Amino acid sequence: MLVVACIKQVPDTTQVKIDPVTGTLIREGVPFIMNPFDTHALEESLRLKDKYGFRVAVISMGPPNTVVTLKKAIALGADEAVLLSDRVFGGADTLATSRVLAEAIRRLSQKEEVALVICGKQTIDGDTAQVGPGIATRLRYAQLTLVDQIQKVDVQAKRIIVRRKLEGRHEIVEAPLPALLTVLREINKPRYPTVPMRLMSETAEVMVWDNKVMHLDESSIGLKGSPTQVRRIFSPEKTKGEIVGDGVNKPEEAAHLLVARLVQKDIIQA
Amino acid sequence: MNPVSDLSAAGFALFWGLTIFAAGIFLIRGYQLLKLLSLGRENKKPGNLIKQTFLAIGHMIIQECQFKNIRKKDRAGIGHLFMVWGFLLFVTYYFFFIVIASGFGISETMEHNAIYTIYCWVMDIAAPFVFIGAVWGIIRRYFFLPKRLEGQRTWEALLILITVLLHPITHVGKIATQIAAGSPPAGLGISTPPLSTALSNLYTNVGSVAGWHAFWFWSHWGFVLLVLAIIGYTRYLHVPAAIINDILRPQKKGELSLIDLKDRRTFGTARVDNFTQKQLLDTYACVVCGYCQDACPATNTGKPLNPRLIIRDVKANLMTNGPLIHHKKEPVIPLIGSGKEGSIGEDALWACTTCWACMEVCPVYIEHVPKIIDMRRHLVQMQSKFPEELLNFFENMEQRSNPWGIAPADRAKWATDITVKPFETGKTEYLFYVGCFGAFDARARQVTLAIARVLDAAGVSWGILGRDEKCCGDSLRRLGNEFVFDRMAQENIKLFRDKGITKIITECPHCFTTLKNDYAQYGAKLDVIHHTELFDRLIKEGKLKLKPTDLGTLVFHDSCYLGRHNGIYQPPRDVITAATGIAPIEMERNHKRGFCCGAGGGRMWLEEKTGKRINIERVEEALKQNPKTICVSCPYCMTMFEDGLKDKGADKQVRVLEVAEIVARALK
Numbered sequence: 001m002l003v004v005a006c007i008k009q010v011p012d013t014t015q016v017k018i019d020p021v022t023g024t025l026i027r028e029g030v031p032f033i034m035n036p037f038d039t040h041a042l043e044e045s046l047r048l049k050d051k052y053g054f055r056v057a058v059i060s061m062g063p064p065n066t067v068v069t070l071k072k073a074i075a076l077g078a079d080e081a082v083l084l085s086d087r088v089f090g091g092a093d094t095l096a097t098s099r100v101l102a103e104a105i106r107r108l109s110q111k112e113e114v115a116l117v118i119c120g121k122q123t124i125d126g127d128t129a130q131v132g133p134g135i136a137t138r139l140r141y142a143q144l145t146l147v148d149q150i151q152k153v154d155v156q157a158k159r160i161i162v163r164r165k166l167e168g169r170h171e172i173v174e175a176p177l178p179a180l181l182t183v184l185r186e187i188n189k190p191r192y193p194t195v196p197m198r199l200m201s202e203t204a205e206v207m208v209w210d211n212k213v214m215h216l217d218e219s220s221i222g223l224k225g226s227p228t229q230v231r232r233i234f235s236p237e238k239t240k241g242e243i244v245g246d247g248v249n250k251p252e253e254a255a256h257l258l259v260a261r262l263v264q265k266d267i268i269q270a
Numbered sequence: 271m272n273p274v275s276d277l278s279a280a281g282f283a284l285f286w287g288l289t290i291f292a293a294g295i296f297l298i299r300g301y302q303l304l305k306l307l308s309l310g311r312e313n314k315k316p317g318n319l320i321k322q323t324f325l326a327i328g329h330m331i332i333q334e335c336q337f338k339n340i341r342k343k344d345r346a347g348i349g350h351l352f353m354v355w356g357f358l359l360f361v362t363y364y365f366f367f368i369v370i371a372s373g374f375g376i377s378e379t380m381e382h383n384a385i386y387t388i389y390c391w392v393m394d395i396a397a398p399f400v401f402i403g404a405v406w407g408i409i410r411r412y413f414f415l416p417k418r419l420e421g422q423r424t425w426e427a428l429l430i431l432i433t434v435l436l437h438p439i440t441h442v443g444k445i446a447t448q449i450a451a452g453s454p455p456a457g458l459g460i461s462t463p464p465l466s467t468a469l470s471n472l473y474t475n476v477g478s479v480a481g482w483h484a485f486w487f488w489s490h491w492g493f494v495l496l497v498l499a500i501i502g503y504t505r506y507l508h509v510p511a512a513i514i515n516d517i518l519r520p521q522k523k524g525e526l527s528l529i530d531l532k533d534r535r536t537f538g539t540a541r542v543d544n545f546t547q548k549q550l551l552d553t554y555a556c557v558v559c560g561y562c563q564d565a566c567p568a569t570n571t572g573k574p575l576n577p578r579l580i581i582r583d584v585k586a587n588l589m590t591n592g593p594l595i596h597h598k599k600e601p602v603i604p605l606i607g608s609g610k611e612g613s614i615g616e617d618a619l620w621a622c623t624t625c626w627a628c629m630e631v632c633p634v635y636i637e638h639v640p641k642i643i644d645m646r647r648h649l650v651q652m653q654s655k656f657p658e659e660l661l662n663f664f665e666n667m668e669q670r671s672n673p674w675g676i677a678p679a680d681r682a683k684w685a686t687d688i689t690v691k692p693f694e695t696g697k698t699e700y701l702f703y704v705g706c707f708g709a710f711d712a713r714a715r716q717v718t719l720a721i722a723r724v725l726d727a728a729g730v731s732w733g734i735l736g737r738d739e740k741c742c743g744d745s746l747r748r749l750g751n752e753f754v755f756d757r758m759a760q761e762n763i764k765l766f767r768d769k770g771i772t773k774i775i776t777e778c779p780h781c782f783t784t785l786k787n788d789y790a791q792y793g794a795k796l797d798v799i800h801h802t803e804l805f806d807r808l809i810k811e812g813k814l815k816l817k818p819t820d821l822g823t824l825v826f827h828d829s830c831y832l833g834r835h836n837g838i839y840q841p842p843r844d845v846i847t848a849a850t851g852i853a854p855i856e857m858e859r860n861h862k863r864g865f866c867c868g869a870g871g872g873r874m875w876l877e878e879k880t881g882k883r884i885n886i887e888r889v890e891e892a893l894k895q896n897p898k899t900i901c902v903s904c905p906y907c908m909t910m911f912e913d914g915l916k917d918k919g920a921d922k923q924v925r926v927l928e929v930a931e932i933v934a935r936a937l938k
């Protein structure tokens with residue numbers, strides 16, 4: 001049985017600056033990394049592999065240089081990697097992206113039964129958290145978002161129990177397989193590749209599927225299939241906060257004021 | 271007089287039978303030990319063997335091994351000097367006057383001459399010294415045991431000391447009975463050696479002298495042969511092994527091996543036969559003196575690391591697994607393993623600060639650190655098993671080329687308020703390689719600014735790489751992540767080459783060592799200088815003019831990577847003297863004996879959960895001098911001292927300054 005980890009290659013956002021004139025990201029010279037949330041999705045897949053003997057496939061939609069990130073996944077222990085890359089996939093929003101990824105998973109499931117699809121909660125460049133749920137919807141898989149712990153996978157009975165982390169509470173949920181999980185960073189600590197695995201991954205093969213393989217209707221994918229489009233990106237203007245107390249000369253008064261404000265904002269309890 | 275020929279054929283049979291038997295044991299054991307050694311990997315070529323051999327013999331004769339370790343608190347080395355010098359004379363005597371003279375029945379010819387008498391005189395003087403040396407050793411070990419020898423009151427140690435003690439006793443007995451019987455050295459018309467002559471007066475009964483002589487002769491030779499036979503089984507082994515170990519010493523002390531991506535054996539050591547033959551020879555040479563553990567900051571502060579035990583345990587592992595490996599069987603005890611599962615615990619390997627204190631004091635030139643790092647390499651590169659704090663560190667290094675994962679674009683931020691020129695090929699003389707601490711750490715940035723001011727004041731032509739600068743990879747390498755280090759080193763070297771950079775000033779002793787020594791392994795020809803060394807030169811050349819500014823009592827702390835790793839002790843001190851008008855005060859442990867701050871070897875990025883914190887130990891030592899200022903030459907030491915002072919609540923009274931900051935204050 002297969003666990004599919006969906007990953008995305010993103011620019012290292014700490015190193016991205018926004019061009020104040022054109023309002024676009026300056027990507028030049030910025031290194032790419034595996035979306036941090038996805039490293040946890042991959043790690044969780046690998047742990048399931050270690051524990052239950054699943055095979056792990058990683059898939060990613062992106063430009064050809066995404067191969068680098070997919071090879072990193074292989075170095076960490078993924079058994080196969082598929083890159084979905086075609087000009088017609090470009091410019092996609094979350095809906096169009098989920099269509100391509102869902103189709104790829106469907107194709108994988110024709111060869112080998114898919115037990116789980118694991119995605120990171122969101123990407124650090126898009127921040128929508130919609131692609132995972134989109135895939136689940138298209139594939140009609142059980143949809144388990146915000147997972148911070150997989151408690152049990154019953155391969156025989158085809159059921160999974162996970163813990164979801166919601167604001168102020170946890171939820172233990174049981175669902176049938178196949179299921180799609182989106183995971184939080186707390187779920188695990190990613191592993192580090194060994195040198196032999198790194199070297200092996202350098203020569204490992206990454207399958208590339210373009211739309212000649214995927215046969216998707218071009219009007220439902222890429223820019224054409226995307227109902228939403230980004231109009232502008234800009235950094236919010238930085239404003240200085242107001243100064244309400246004098247901590248230097250009247251520290252006690254300032255402390256009282258601070259406590260009052262925190263209570264008011266419900267950050268601490270009085 | 272010859273007790274051998276006195277027994278005619280039986281005597282010769284007995285003499286040669288015993289001698290050949292003992293020599294046989296010695297040789298067979300030697301062969302076994304060599305076989306085990308040969309399981310190790312081939313070594314890098316040693317230096318010029320002839321020169322090294324002379325050097326090694328010289329070292330033994332002048333007893334460098336002991337002289338460097340004799341101090342007020344620990345004078346055991348003196349006893350050793352006596353024993354070794356005596357031993358050399360004894361061995362010569364055995365060869366000529368026992369094996370040849372007695373063994374071949376030609377004592378008459380060999381002994382009836384002045385040379386023999388003179389030699390007897392020499393031995394007569396040497397014997398009491400050996401005696402004193404051995405008694406001194408016994409007293410040291412059994413009455414006033416130094417800490418480094420704790421747990422070392424073993425039967426083996428006693429056996430060795432007693433056999434040493436018996437040599438001079440039986441020898442003098444032999445000569446005394448010869449004199450009593452009127453044989454040489456007596457009866458040649460030359461005065462006989464005093465001690466033996468005095469003792470010869472005990473043998474007044476002419477009838478029994480020959481018997482006594484035979485007794486002393488045979489017991490003497492018996493003990494000599496006993497020693498010969500047990501060399502390979504006891505610490506006597508250090509005698510031949512240490513000499514060979516000195517001869518085969520690597521040309522560059524403590525050098526770590528490079529990784530070869532085509533050869534898995536270079537990825538790390540998890541089996542004893544993956545050490546090099548020289549590394550295994552190290553373990554034979556260990557004499558269990560404990561100097562290394564006495565100097566080790568980890569052992570001293572209750573960490574699970576003891577450099578002596580690392581060496582002992584590698585040897586024990588070789589003794590157990592070696593024969594199996596030799597017969598192509600699987601080893602039974604893993605080399606690395608926590609608890610009782612393996613020979614060396616992982617936590618011990620992670621505790622090393624790579625301060626080289628152990629390697630500095632080891633009398634027999636053992637290199638502990640490369641072994642520790644080879645084993646770390648296995649854990650990191652083959653098993654991805656390391657303290658979890660390191661995961662972020664490794665990722666940050668690979669991703670952003672600095673320990674904290676700060677955006678590389680911020681590398682030149684320290685210079686926002688001053689004008690700093692970028693390095694320009696062909697125009698700028700020196701690259702100022704700021705390093706990660708100097709560029710990102712708030713405190714170290716002040717040091718960076720101070721260096722910049724001083725360089726400008728001295729009119730040095732310098733520039734920086736700014737955001738193009740990358741980490742040198744020091745911690746990665748010491749932590750065993752050689753794969754990533756290797757890539758970073760090659761990238762850096764290429765960058766330097768492309769920019770035509772050949773002269774580099776570093777702020778940090780770790781960058782200094784890495785660029786200077788580690789990169790040299792890749793053939794990089796860089797002229798690297800630490801800022802304290804450069805300042806020293808500039809002051810002495812009159813290019814840097816200072817107005818001495820008294821800073822009160824100031825103690826200086828040696829950085830291990832400047833001191834022990836590169837032998838730079840005096841320049842920072844001279845700079846301080848020039849800048850403050852007075853020489854810095856020394857702590858109890860200083861120069862070669864300096865005590866690590868606790869941050870080297872990647873320990874900076876690891877939590878220190880066991881035992882006392884190393885920086886606290888060092889800060890307490892510094893505080894004993896009642897300083898107003900503690901002066902350091904390394905950003906790691908800076909952090910460790912400032913943290914330590916805070917923990918001790920002394921940060922209000924005592925400040926930590928870097929050499930450059932002191933110089934900047936004294937600028938005219």
Ligand code: SF4
Binds near residue numbers: 567577626
């Ligand atoms: S290098 Fe320093 S910390 Fe490491 S074993 Fe030697 S003395 Fe101990």
Ligand code: SF4
Binds near residue numbers: 559634
């Ligand atoms: S390793 Fe060197 S210093 Fe340490 S006990 Fe052995 S011989 Fe002595």
